Amino acid sequence: MDISKYPQINPPPRLLMGPGPINADPRVLRAMSSQLIGQYDPAMTGYMNEVMALYRALFRTENKWTMLVDGTSRAGIEAILLSAIRPGDKVLVPVFGRFGHLLCEIARRCRAEVHTIEAPWGEVFTPDRIEDAIKAVRPRLLLTVQGDTSTTMLQPLENLGTICRQYGVLFYTDATASFGGNPLETDAWGLDAVSAGMQKCLGGPSGTSPVTLSPEMAAVIRKRQCVEEGIRTAAHQDGDDEMIYSNYFDLGMIMDYWGPERLNHHTEATTALFGARECARLILQEGLDNSIARHRLHGDAMLAGIQGMGLETFGNLNHKMHNVLGVVIPSGINGEQVRTLMLEDFAIEIGTSFGPLAGKVWRIGTMGYNARKDCVLQTLTALDAVLNRIGSKTVQGAAMQAAWNHYASGSL
Numbered sequence: 519m520d521i522s523k524y525p526q527i528n529p530p531p532r533l534l535m536g537p538g539p540i541n542a543d544p545r546v547l548r549a550m551s552s553q554l555i556g557q558y559d560p561a562m563t564g565y566m567n568e569v570m571a572l573y574r575a576l577f578r579t580e581n582k583w584t585m586l587v588d589g590t591s592r593a594g595i596e597a598i599l600l601s602a603i604r605p606g607d608k609v610l611v612p613v614f615g616r617f618g619h620l621l622c623e624i625a626r627r628c629r630a631e632v633h634t635i636e637a638p639w640g641e642v643f644t645p646d647r648i649e650d651a652i653k654a655v656r657p658r659l660l661l662t663v664q665g666d667t668s669t670t671m672l673q674p675l676e677n678l679g680t681i682c683r684q685y686g687v688l689f690y691t692d693a694t695a696s697f698g699g700n701p702l703e704t705d706a707w708g709l710d711a712v713s714a715g716m717q718k719c720l721g722g723p724s725g726t727s728p729v730t731l732s733p734e735m736a737a738v739i740r741k742r743q744c745v746e747e748g749i750r751t752a753a754h755q756d757g758d759d760e761m762i763y764s765n766y767f768d769l770g771m772i773m774d775y776w777g778p779e780r781l782n783h784h785t786e787a788t789t790a791l792f793g794a795r796e797c798a799r800l801i802l803q804e805g806l807d808n809s810i811a812r813h814r815l816h817g818d819a820m821l822a823g824i825q826g827m828g829l830e831t832f833g834n835l836n837h838k839m840h841n842v843l844g845v846v847i848p849s850g851i852n853g854e855q856v857r858t859l860m861l862e863d864f865a866i867e868i869g870t871s872f873g874p875l876a877g878k879v880w881r882i883g884t885m886g887y888n889a890r891k892d893c894v895l896q897t898l899t900a901l902d903a904v905l906n907r908i909g910s911k912t913v914q915g916a917a918m919q920a921a922w923n924h925y926a927s928g929s930l
């Protein structure tokens with residue numbers, strides 16, 4: 519093999535302003551270049567305990583079982599669904615975008631009886647509508663998405679925990695896209711399980727998924743049988759309910775690995791854990807509320823800029839996530855041509871869309887390390903210039919000036 523054809527990796531410089539991933543914070547990259555240590559080295563188990571404490575603070579929870587599932591955000595989703603859903607369980611999924619469909623798909627693989635309610639893309643559900651569906655279906659679990667990047671909408675969750683408790687329903691949310699940039703109160707909102715990811719507002723690379731489980735959810739998982747009876751007695755204490763059809767995503771075993779038993783399961787992804795630890799430290803040093811306010815500020819500035827250049831936005835702005843904006847592609851403009859020119863000539867990436875929004879909406883993110891004034895102003899300037907170059911009649915400079923004015927007005 520001619521190895522000279524495979525030079526050392528050297529990715530082109532890019533400003534990632536799509537719906538994720540985004541550029542990692544340099545502090546996270548530095549933490550991730552630290553040397554490896556053994557998985558039972560007291561330093562390593564110490565870091566694992568620190569990660570649990572840091573993520574309890576970020577999830578705003580007292581949950582003992584707050585830990586990382588190795589793999590991308592989908593690993594956290596699968597671990598929770600596989601561990602919580604018994605074959606035949608009824609689950610209810612309010613679907614308002616692509617990630618709601620993902621929850622249905624995974625739940626079906628868990629042999630759940632899946633019930634859905636649907637909202638048009640660009641809208642969310644009222645608590646009443648979800649309560650009516652809970653009354654009609656009487657599910658064992660409610661599976662929600664907090665921020666669905668496919669539509670840029672944020673589902674209000676704060677009233678659902680009370681409803682779930684009233685009907686004996688376990689309450690889960692996929693907070694991957696919203697976590698760290700929009701409010702999430704695990705305990706105050708009565709959530710039984712939450713999963714997240716690194717590559718959105720947390721400013722890290724994908725590869726590990728923080729999860730948190732309420733004591734009730736942990737007890738449900740502990741009731742599943744274990745195949746290796748006698749070897750991992752701690753993982754599944756009662757063993758009444760049907761086993762979990764995955765070893766890697768068996769949260770009982772993952773608890774035994776993160777807990778004081780330290781029973782060997784997988785080899786913790788050391789480098790990913792170093793990154794996740796630094797992501798949490800970054801936000802907690804800034805202050806979680808300050809991080810949420812920063813995402814709102816830069817999201818609003820991007821919105822002001824897009825509106826300032828006369829472009830239409832997608833979806834109900836009252837329910838928009840702070841960190842991503844849907845922009846309707848003006849008629850007569852080829853959305854992919856714009857994205858290509860943005861990438862090739864300005865090294866800026868903005869997002870395309872899926873399903874019913876494909877070819878109709880760009881998605882522009884302002885999150886994590888890239889929720890910054892310079893990133894917003896650069897992106898608007900480039901988009902404006904590209905649109906003018908290919909024949910769209912925006913007033914040149916208006917977008918960037920509108921965003922700049924938003925910052926100058928000091929509005930938060």
Ligand SMILES: *Cc1c(COP(=O)(O)O)cnc(C)c1O
Nearest residue numbers: 590591592617665667694695715
């Ligand atoms: C981006 C996103 C994910 C990403 O999952 P990965 O496995 O990390 O690609 C999951 N859920 C939601 C709601 C997202 O927006």
